[in-house]
Amino acid sequence: MNGQQFLWRYSYPGFNDGYSYQTLVIPVGVTTLLDVTSSDVEHGWWVPQLGGTIDALPGYINKGWIRADKPGTYEGASTVISGTNYASMTTRVVALPPAK
Numbered sequence: 001m002n003g004q005q006f007l008w009r010y011s012y013p014g015f016n017d018g019y020s021y022q023t024l025v026i027p028v029g030v031t032t033l034l035d036v037t038s039s040d041v042e043h044g045w046w047v048p049q050l051g052g053t054i055d056a057l058p059g060y061i062n063k064g065w066i067r068a069d070k071p072g073t074y075e076g077a078s079t080v081i082s083g084t085n086y087a088s089m090t091t092r093v094v095a096l097p098p099a100k
Helices: none
Strands: 002-004 007-012 020-021 023-027 032-038 043-046 053-058 062-066 072-078 090-096
Touching: 007 023, 020 023, 032 053, 053 062
Parallel strands: 002 032, 023 090
Antiparallel strands: 002 007, 007 020, 032 062, 043 053, 043 072, 072 090
């Protein structure tokens, strides 16, 4: 994932190089490994129901993991003030059964 003022971009390697903005889709019951970086300034990715904050830093790839054991939508936000619009830097994780 890549933090950019003022959004999150999620890449899906191995899936036709697909990507999405603001919403990350993960399989339920599977530990999802995350490579987290930033293309501009420091950001903090946080979805409270899925764990602690993961820092996104320019020029550095931080590693993290999340796991959702129930299907659903999990809301999150940036935890680092990264400019005047950082409050709009929200995120959503949608956990679906692996077959979907």
